[in-house]
Amino acid sequence: MRNDFVRVNYCDSFYIFQVKKLGIVAVSNALPEDIACLAADRMLVFVAHGKLVTAFARNKEVVHTYTGHGADVHLLQPFGDHIISVDRNNVVIVWDVQSEDEYLQMAHDKASFEISAVMHPSTYLNKILLGSCQGSLQLWNVKSNKLLYTFTGWGSEVTVLQQAPAVDVVGVGMASGLIVMHNIKYDESLMNFQQDWGPITALSFRTDGHPVMAAGSPIGHIGLWDLEDKKLIGQMRDAHSTAIAGLTFVHAEPLLISNGADNAIRVWIFDTPGGGGRLLRCRTGHSAPPTKIMHYGQNGQQILSAGQDGTLQSFSCVHERFNKNLGHGSINKKKSKRKGLKLDTMKLPAITTFAAETARQSDWDGIIACHRGYLIATTWNYQKTSMGTHKLEHERFDKNRALNVQATVVDVTSCGNFAVVGLSSGHIDVYNMQSGIHRGHYGDSKAHEGPVRGVVVDGLNQLTVSAGADRLVKFWKFKSKELIHTVTLGASPSRTLLHRHSEMLAISLDDFTLNVMDLETRRIVRKFPGHRGQINDMTFSPDGRWLVTAAMDCTIRTWDLPTGAMVDCFLVDAAVVSLSMSPTGDFLASAHVDSLGIYLWSNKTLYGIVSLRPLPSDFEPSVVVLPGTCPVQDDVSDEDIDTSSDTMIDYVSKEQLDEQLVTLSLLPDSRWKNLLNLDIIKKRNKPKEPPKVPKAAPFFIPTIPGLMPQFAALEDPSAKEQSKVVNFGVLAQKSNFFLQLEDAWVTNNYTTPLQLLKDLGPSAVDTELRALAPDMNGALEQMQAFLRMIGTMLDSKRDFDLAQAYLALFLKLKDCPSQALSFWNIPLLQGSGTGCI
Structure with missing residues (x-):
């Protein structure tokens, strides 16, 4: 396949x-x-x-x-x-x-022939065809560097050159909208098509047996032309919301791939009776930069994003197939569908901010949004991936539409039943999310004397907190709408953010400072200066310990609330317009000025030890490259790396920390702990019954191996009998450990025999120590060398556990008390080990 x-x-x-x-x-x-x-x-x-x-x-x-x-x-x-x-x-x-x-x-001279298109005609060896802005074409032989022929053209700039399925035929698209099927072998135009949508931006031909050509336009329409009947057979209007950048028919299949400047790739299939195409699959993103992003749900896998293109989309952090497009806001969806994408006068402008809650998303709408310059707050349904059924607007504005009032802030209660909408007129209204019915407002006439900059509801629906341009933070009872407390700020607030589990309210002010307020005590508990520009967005870590902020000074700062200090700060190339930390705390998502994508930052504290020491107030952050979709090779050498960075270097311990400290061997306990109990282990592992003598084997006459079996000849009885005297010198082979001890006795370097002993198992160690005795073909010098090796280990205080185990086994095998060691005249052992035995 x-x-x-x-x-x-x-x-x-x-x-x-x-x-x-x-x-x-x-x-x-x-x-x-x-x-x-x-x-x-x-x-x-x-x-x-x-x-x-x-x-x-x-x-x-x-x-x-x-x-x-x-x-x-x-x-x-x-x-x-x-x-x-x-x-x-x-x-x-x-x-x-x-x-x-x-x-x-x-x-080439740009005045006479400015190249605008290039192609290689099929079957034309060493030939290329050039199109120009003046409208003429030139056929060149690149091997001989010769101009073979000049086509006069059609008086319009050539924008596209595309090889047709037929040999010698080239499709020529022009800025005037003219499409010419031209035979370059005879310099004859076979047919012309005129497209009324502007210049031709792309051409492609079907290769599955149908003589169909697709042509792109700068307004997003695709025209389908029948080359056999020489007529237009279909129009794919609004295939893209912007200009068509490319069209390609899949070879020998009825599939057309299109892409445009609207950040979308679409695959169209031609299986309808009329020859038109229908959308088979697509991959879309925002065609304009995002304005607000927020994690949706508690698993941290979905990010809701509202863009300047007016759409609300959901992007998956796991796989692209889970992405959703909730569509474009509209005042009347039925009328919008009838008018089409380009003539839709019912479209709502871009979403400025939104709030979401997943508690009742399966029952009714769980997302509420306010639009730029609009009074109406709209609801959205994530499950249905569409705009909701309610448009929240108070009846007080029905009679006077010239007040220029707009919705500025929204919030959804944790239960998902109510939505709170703050307006630029100072009103704050409460609506039911299921029915869209107005359920009350805060204040006698208005909640604030200026635009409402922030409104939040606590996790138990007991308290509503609002912040207005009048520099007041007001505490209201959620149910009775009664004002219970007021706090005056030093400057007008710009936005608010509540961490419902800790009841910490973050307030950004117009003087670029941050205030953190405790809802229980209703007092400001932290103040964070440091930003040098307007604060665009804020987000809390899941545990409420960190507050991450982004401002127009292109910095992203992390504030530690318990210590009241800034613990992280870095610069980015483009200012952050919105950010959100996942509920699991593993990623920080950010959207930037003039950037269509959403960037994910990994939380390094989840994967290693990170030093979060407080940063000074005059800290100058370094520029960090925005996350990419692939690894980028850094050109920074090792000498240029700042050793004062916060990155923790893995500590490698020394072999011995100090000469006065005892160092163990780090060998497994089974290698030395049971050396004194080997005889007990052997006795325990002894079989309960003696081995049985096998039954007498049947007698077989010996044969000589070969292709034909032959009986072996009988031995000559007159042969000389072999000697039965055993040469024990053959059994007296010295082991490698024994030989290394002999060399160490002369050189006084016991590293090699000690390493050999460390590589042996318990039984092999027992055998080697037994072989040191004179009655086992050993020698007194080797026993002294072994004790001197133990003394060296005790003096250097290395492999202390092995020294104790080896010495204890040696004394047990030789049946020698520790006091008798002095008779061997080992001063090193006497000076170092007497206190350790």
């Missing part, structure tokens, strides 16, 4: 997707610059970034780099063993792929 893959570049790397499921198969290593264009042949993937062309092998590793262009490269064309590149200075260079040498360079 054939597997088809598609490669898509994004920023400084490219992704490889499997067409079957649109799952990511591989991600290339990152490049120092954004990728301008991408091409591939059977073995390599070529990318242009800046003035360089790079070749990747195995979809990940850079194997070749081609240097020589004086301007940015914008066109690439694989050409057998060569790669053709075109830069903005109108210079064409043909490179040898393997040697990276420049094979040919051609320079």
